Every structure is written in structure tokens, then in C-alpha cells.
Amino acid sequence: xxxxxxxxxxxxxxxxxxxxxxxxxxxxxxxxxxxxxxxxxxxxxxxxxxxxxxxxxxxxxxxxxxxxxxxxxxxxxxxxxxxxxxxxxxxxxxxxxxxxxxxxxxxxxxxxxxxxxxxxxxxxxxxxxxxxxxxxxxxxxxxxxxxxxxxxxxxxxxxxxxxxxxxxxxxxxxxxxxxxxxxxxxxxxxxxxxxxxxxxxxxxxxxxxxxxxxxxxxxxxxxxxxxxxxxxxxxxxxxxxxxxxxxxxxxxxxxxxxxxxxxxxxxxxxxxxxxxxxxxxxxxxxxxxxxxxxxxxxxxxxxxxxxxxx
Amino acid sequence: xxxxxxxxxxxxxxxxxxxxxxxxxxxxxxxxxxxxxxxxxxxxxxxxxxxxxxxxxxxxxxxxxxxxxxxxxxxxxxxxxxxxxxxxxxxxxxxxxxxxxxxxxxxxxxxxxxxxxxxxxxxxxxxxxxxxxxxxxxxxxxxxxxxxxxxxxxxxxxxxxxxxxxxxxxxxxxxxxxxxxxxxxxxxxxxxxxxxxxxxxxxxxxxxxxxxxxxxxxxxxxxxxxxxxxxxxxxxxxxxxxxxxxxxxxxxxxxxxxxxxxxxxxxxxxxxxxxxxxxxxxxxxxxxxxxxxxxxxxxxxxxxxxxxxxxxxxxxxxxxxxxxxxxxxxxxxxxxxxxxxxxxxxxxxxxxxxxxxxxxxxxxxxxxxxxxxxxxxxxxxxxxxxxxxxxxxxxxxxxxxxxxxxxxxxxxxxxxxxxxxxxxxxxxx
Numbered sequence: 001x002x003x004x005x006x007x008x009x010x011x012x013x014x015x016x017x018x019x020x021x022x023x024x025x026x027x028x029x030x031x032x033x034x035x036x037x038x039x040x041x042x043x044x045x046x047x048x049x050x051x052x053x054x055x056x057x058x059x060x061x062x063x064x065x066x067x068x069x070x071x072x073x074x075x076x077x078x079x080x081x082x083x084x085x086x087x088x089x090x091x092x093x094x095x096x097x098x099x100x101x102x103x104x105x106x107x108x109x110x111x112x113x114x115x116x117x118x119x120x121x122x123x124x125x126x127x128x129x130x131x132x133x134x135x136x137x138x139x140x141x142x143x144x145x146x147x148x149x150x151x152x153x154x155x156x157x158x159x160x161x162x163x164x165x166x167x168x169x170x171x172x173x174x175x176x177x178x179x180x181x182x183x184x185x186x187x188x189x190x191x192x193x194x195x196x197x198x199x200x201x202x203x204x205x206x207x208x209x210x211x212x213x214x215x216x217x218x219x220x221x222x223x224x225x226x227x228x229x230x231x232x233x234x235x236x237x238x239x240x241x242x243x244x245x246x247x248x249x250x251x252x253x254x255x256x257x258x259x260x261x262x263x264x265x266x267x268x269x270x271x272x273x274x275x276x277x278x279x280x281x282x283x284x285x286x287x288x289x290x291x292x293x294x295x296x297x298x299x300x301x302x303x304x305x306x307x308x309x310x
Numbered sequence: 311x312x313x314x315x316x317x318x319x320x321x322x323x324x325x326x327x328x329x330x331x332x333x334x335x336x337x338x339x340x341x342x343x344x345x346x347x348x349x350x351x352x353x354x355x356x357x358x359x360x361x362x363x364x365x366x367x368x369x370x371x372x373x374x375x376x377x378x379x380x381x382x383x384x385x386x387x388x389x390x391x392x393x394x395x396x397x398x399x400x401x402x403x404x405x406x407x408x409x410x411x412x413x414x415x416x417x418x419x420x421x422x423x424x425x426x427x428x429x430x431x432x433x434x435x436x437x438x439x440x441x442x443x444x445x446x447x448x449x450x451x452x453x454x455x456x457x458x459x460x461x462x463x464x465x466x467x468x469x470x471x472x473x474x475x476x477x478x479x480x481x482x483x484x485x486x487x488x489x490x491x492x493x494x495x496x497x498x499x500x501x502x503x504x505x506x507x508x509x510x511x512x513x514x515x516x517x518x519x520x521x522x523x524x525x526x527x528x529x530x531x532x533x534x535x536x537x538x539x540x541x542x543x544x545x546x547x548x549x550x551x552x553x554x555x556x557x558x559x560x561x562x563x564x565x566x567x568x569x570x571x572x573x574x575x576x577x578x579x580x581x582x583x584x585x586x587x588x589x590x591x592x593x594x595x596x597x598x599x600x601x602x603x604x605x606x607x608x609x610x611x612x613x614x615x616x617x618x619x620x621x622x623x624x625x626x627x628x629x630x631x632x633x634x635x636x637x638x639x640x641x642x643x644x645x646x647x648x649x650x651x652x653x654x655x656x657x658x659x660x661x662x663x664x665x666x667x668x669x670x671x672x673x674x675x676x677x678x679x680x681x682x683x684x685x686x687x688x689x690x691x692x693x694x695x696x697x698x699x700x701x702x703x704x705x706x707x708x709x710x711x712x713x714x715x716x717x718x719x720x721x722x723x724x725x726x727x728x729x730x731x732x733x734x735x736x737x738x739x
Contacts, residue, residue: 047567050571051571052567052570052571071573072573073573075571075572075573076573078571080567080568080571081568082564082567082568082571084564084565084567085563085564085565086564086565086567086568087565088322088326088563088565090325090326090329090330091322091325091326095322095325098318099318099319099321099322100568100572101318102314102315102317102318102319102321103315103318103319103569103572103573103574104315104572104573105312105314105315105573106314107314147568148568
């Protein structure tokens, strides 16, 4: 039995199709990521899976329980951390935990032991009695996770869990998610950070305009990239017309992020000298050139013709 | 019903209310201010302002002089009432009234004193500056009352004067008066004529005596009457405004999705929210009562009397009605600002048409009077006043409680329905 089973789910908001006939299964104990740019339909899909937004058609089951036929039973098995802030500023961390525990019908006595364990695990001990308004972004995220774990869910659903965190807080958060998986919790995560999906996920579903366009492990997806090679060039003086300049000689996908250019080519040995020549001719100073493995973003670029951040 | 969830929501909201300075204003400062201001303004004797009064006398005479002197020396509570300014033309006086430099303009026409001396009716013209309609109406009533009093006094003096005349010169006139009239004063023709002339001066004399319920005679009881209204108004305002922000605020915080993802029903959310707001109204009630006690208000609450407790239950039910109304707004609107604005837009007309302050319910136009008869604020406050101030019994409660109870049930049924519909239409998302 799958931990999460989504079949034929469609959701419309007036004329906009947010999710279009989406189907996938999440196995028990795996970390499954929905990777896609903002507005791809990831959050809508997660809300449907959590039972707070009914789909127009299709079916969602969590641990074999139909989420819309038996919502309370399903919701008891799910821990949901939405993208927005879910902790109350004028309450302490502890009061926040007690509040969310009460929504699951847990008494203070039942919560005490479990809360102590979670607080220790997430490194919140020293701040748990303080008002949340004094917390940093990273601490708030950890507290949000703590309140969503208090009822001991078997499935954890995270929507953009590390948005707004600095790189070190992000890595700490990844470590916590991996620890939870080791405890047997199934994690379904929506993200637009390809490094996050790549580093954490057992499987990734790439979602664009409400549809899943590729699904597999990060390695499988990158293999499906084919025989294309990625040339990564770091430049000193980015210009707005770089893509136009490169289009003189490149037909395939080009991804430009500030001073970093990623170019997909079939034969890098013949393409590279031409690329260097055209860049230098246009006064662009090259800092570093490398031939790299494709990332999930390259996969997304190949499939959609645009980057995850666009 | 998951009571742990209900209590959890209520407890969280209570903590939030206690830690929010803005909400504390509404539940603590607002009722305190209402009690203190009401005690200061309503229980004082009405203050008569000093009227800047312009006077133009068209033809000099003794009587106009006497009246001007009387105006000049009139005082109420040791405060001069008329500040007299003399004018030499009718036009300049009217111009100054129009400009608002005079509150009142008095014109004694030509022949004023002469007509009085001859025993004819004399006229006086009074102009009143109408900018503030209520103040102008009060001024008009005061001036009418004042000159009516002066006119009567003059009439009585004329009676005394003519009586003296009859004493001296009217030995044979008795023969010309019908016997059924003279029978009332046998042998005393002068007294008969005096009584007859008094009848001419003031054919109808109304003797007005105020009959207040015994308990309202004292200032503490009047203050008690006010405190009950303040508790009711606090229930109306705090219930509606805090209720209106209860759910939409969760939307603003971003926490609503997370709450909806937990296994609670719409009812549990609404009931939890209601208890949270009810607590804030309870604080308002306690604050109003404490400040009432501070200014000397007297409310007859006996812990052993069932009707006293039922009066409190009535106030509680009215509060729950308003919270329910606020919660419906909170579900429907998109922002906390809109919710609070809408709540105000409902609360103010409900207060003004409740008849609990001014104007009293009996003076409202007929459609508003009907509305007031079904306004939970009016019903609860009328009941609480009847029981806690006038010491009346269960009949008032029996009459008003079913209306509030049904109203509250209807509001919550609508609230639950609106919650379900908005959830299905994703308006809460």
C-alpha cells in the first residue's frame, strides 16, 4: 500500500487549471519531491492531499484512507507544514505546540513527553518558553515542523520548507528531514529549489503548469537528460543581451542566472571554442569554464525550455 | 464535539487577546470610558448655556425696561443665563443673529409697554440662531418657557392690581353677576373677581410631578441603570468586532490553512472562537461593573435569586448572538480591516436603534421601534435593567429570552452553513 496515492486529480480556479489530471504514488518511508517553478500547481496539489481543498475530480488516498470520504481519519495521519507562517507571534513556542496538539484532541499530559522529545530533536530547548516574535526565520521553521509532528504523523507534507532560510539553516533543515525519514516518516515536499530536491529526494516529480512532466529518482531523471553535456561558464561582466549573443551559435537550451551561464550542447569539444570566441568578441570576460553533470534544473530546462526561477 | 480542540482554540485566542494592546483597548478602556463619561455627563443636572442676547427696543417704556432687567439678572445655579447686548436697530440685530454672533435676538416692538399698560396683549419677537439643531431646539424651549413664565407673572400682577380696584369701586356690580357664580364666594365679591381673573390669565394650570420608580430616585440607581447599558453595549461592540476578526485574522496570520488541515469540524472552530471572544466580553463586563462600583453605581444582584442569574444569562446570550454575527462576517470577508469596518457599520446602527440610551425605544419611529423589539441588545438590556435595577421578576425574562435564544440559534446555523459554503468555494483559501 502506498503512503500517498493521487489519481486523476484536477482542480480549476474559474478559468485557470491549477492541477490537471495528476496521478502519482508516494511509497512508505520515502522522501518524494514535487519540483517546479512558482505557480506550477504544487501548493494546490498539497492542499488537496491534506484535505483542505476539494478537487474537481480525482481521488486522493493517504495510507489507504480516502481523504475526502474520511477526512478526520486521514488528517490525523498527516503532518502539514504550509509555506506560510503557522506559528503565533504572541505565544511562546511551547504554547504553540500545546495549541496544535489540542486540535488533534491530545491533552497536555499526552503532549508533554512527545513535545519534550521533538523540542530536543529540533534544537528548540533554549527558546521554547520565549515568545515566537523573538525567533529567527530558521527557528520559526523548526517550530512549524515541531507543531506539525506533535500528533506523531506517519506522513509529513512540507510546502517549500526552506524558503527564506540562509544556506546553513537550509542544510540544518535538510538534516532534520533526513532524520525523520530514518524514523519511518514518509515525506512529501514541494520545492522550487533543485538542489533541495536533488539532495533529499528518493523520487522527484517535475511539475509544470499543473501537470507532472517527469517522474523518477534524481539519477533517473538526469539520465533521461540524454547525451547532452552542460557547459557552465562564470563571467565577470553580465550583460542583458548575453542570450542573444550566444544564440548566434547555440540552438539548444541556455540558462542564465546573473554571472552563471549553463549551456546544453551535444558536442562540447566543437561547441566550446565557438562559445569562448563569441563571448570574448562581445567584450564578456570569462572567469571560469567547466563541463558539469546535468542537474534537475537542466532537466527542467530541457523539458520546458525555461528555468525553475523564471 | 472535540472539546479539547474547542478549549485549545479558546485558550489560544484568550492568550492572544490578553497580549494584544489594541484588543485590550476595546475590552478594557472602552467600557471603562463609557461608564466614567456616562456617570459624569448623564447624572449631572442639565447645564444651561449662557446665551449672548441682543435686544432692540423700538419704543421706550417701563415694561420693556423691567423685562430687560429681569433677563439681565436671571441666574441658574449661580450662572448668568443672558449676556445682554443692546442694539439700536432691528436690522443690525438680525444681521448679528444670522452671523452667529448672537444666540438670541429679542425685539420689543413699538407700543409694547403702552399695550401692557392699557391691559391689551403685547407682543415680543425672539430670533434664535439655528446652527446646531438640537441646541436651537433646546434654546427655543427654554425661551418659550421663560417668556411664558414672565407673561404669567405679569398676568398675576395685573390681577392683584384690578382686585385692589374692585375693593374700592365696585359696591353695586355684584347685582349684575349670575347667582350660580356668586354662590362660590358668598359675600366676597372681590375674591370672586380675583378667582375669575386668574382663570383668564391661566385658564389651564398643569401641575407636573415626576413619578420615578422608587429604585431610580437615587443617583447610585441611575448609575446602575447606566452600567447595565454599558455592559450591553460592550457585548454588542466587543462581540461583533472581536468576532468579526476571529477567523479572518487566522487568514491574515497564515495559520488558517494549518488549522483546516487538522481534524476539527467547522462547529468546533466556531464554538472555540466564540468562547475566546466571550472571555473578552466577560472582561468588558467585569471592567464596566468595577468602574460602575467606583463611581457609586448600584445594581441589585443577589447570588440566591434565579432571575438575577437568568438576567446575566440573557446578557451572555445576546453576546453570543453578536459574536455569531461577527463570525459570519469573519468567514465572508477577505481582510481583517474590512471585517472590522463592517462590524462597526453594523454595531453603530444597532446601538442607535436599540433605544437603550437616547432616544428611548418609545420615541423611535414605528419601524425602528419594531426593529428594537427584536434587537438582542435591547432585549437583553431591558431584561437586565428590569431585573437588576427595578427588581422585577421572571415575566420579563420569560417574554424576552425565547426571542434571543431563537435568534442566537439561527445566527449560528447560518454561520455554520456559510462556513461550509465558503470552504467549498475556496473563499477561505
